[in-house]
Amino acid sequence: MTEIFGEFESDMPVTPEYLIIGFSPSSIPLKHRWRNNGLSADFLADYLTTFFLGDPDDTSAIERQAEVKSAVSFIANELLENAMKFSDETWQRPISIQLHLSQERIVFVTTNTISPQAVDKFQGYIQDLIDSDPADLYIRQLEKNAADETSTASMLGYLTMIHDYMAKIGWKFETVQNDPEVITVTTMVQLKV
Amino acid sequence: MEIKTEDYSIWYVPATATVICQGSLRLSGMDEYVPIVQLLNDAIETQPPQLTLNLQELEFLNSSGINVLSKFVIKVRQTGNINLMVRGSRNIPWQGKSLKNLQRLMPSLQLELE
Numbered sequence: 016m017t018e019i020f021g022e023f024e025s026d027m028p029v030t031p032e033y034l035i036i037g038f039s040p041s042s043i044p045l046k047h048r049w050r051n052n053g054l055s056a057d058f059l060a061d062y063l064t065t066f067f068l069g070d071p072d073d074t075s076a077i078e079r080q081a082e083v084k085s086a087v088s089f090i091a092n093e094l095l096e097n098a099m100k101f102s103d104e105t106w107q108r109p110i111s112i113q114l115h116l117s118q119e120r121i122v123f124v125t126t127n128t129i130s131p132q133a134v135d136k137f138q139g140y141i142q143d144l145i146d147s148d149p150a151d152l153y154i155r156q157l158e159k160n161a162a163d164e165t166s167t168a169s170m171l172g173y174l175t176m177i178h179d180y181m182a183k184i185g186w187k188f189e190t191v192q193n194d195p196e197v198i199t200v201t202t203m204v205q206l207k208v
Numbered sequence: 209m210e211i212k213t214e215d216y217s218i219w220y221v222p223a224t225a226t227v228i229c230q231g232s233l234r235l236s237g238m239d240e241y242v243p244i245v246q247l248l249n250d251a252i253e254t255q256p257p258q259l260t261l262n263l264q265e266l267e268f269l270n271s272s273g274i275n276v277l278s279k280f281v282i283k284v285r286q287t288g289n290i291n292l293m294v295r296g297s298r299n300i301p302w303q304g305k306s307l308k309n310l311q312r313l314m315p316s317l318q319l320e321l322e
Contacts, residue, residue: 169275
């Protein structure tokens, strides 16, 4: 089974510059390595800024560089947090994040397993994201979270990328093994630069 | 009221009714944010006429953190008698993108990006 949602480019052109980081489940469960997410996101953001070096006297170029760095750090961190949270550790499969850079955009791609029981709920949420106006959904989600003292998930990560960073997001669900069933989800985020 | 860790510090200054958040807030889910939510709620309970949230040195905030700040703003709005000011920095790009959303939750909120 392969299912695609949102703006997912299956045949993304090969980019000249890319970086991939993999996280393998080990003696320390991925969910306990939370601090790694921020460190990895900041590393990716720092790495990328070397490609956006402008004239040091040009204030707008420096501001642009700071903006790209901040956006990459936010998006990469959210993607890693999601991948770590939803990854089904039963299968001991690695989580990866890729960063592809071209003239006009930065593309983030994360892949992780997901429990087959969690797929329907996740796809329902994705469909809501695709069908709704981001500005309306954003405020509705904040008000809903505030009204529900017991809610543990903010459901704001993808929404913030779309609403605040104008990112395009797509998802691919794949059954990579049958009996027992193992499903992976690949999330692709495109950011214009 | 003060929370201090290697990554972030949050404290309340009663004399100026100001909550100050500094550093990098990327905690895992709402459970880990409980002490911070408690500090913010305690600040509201002091019922100052004017409450300030100073984020000028808050470098990073993840989506769970955005949720925490949004809940705080909604809570202040619900009291109906506290004026809220949020002070941010133009030098921290996420603030320019995301803080204006707080104003949509509470139109009377004063947002100052310096």
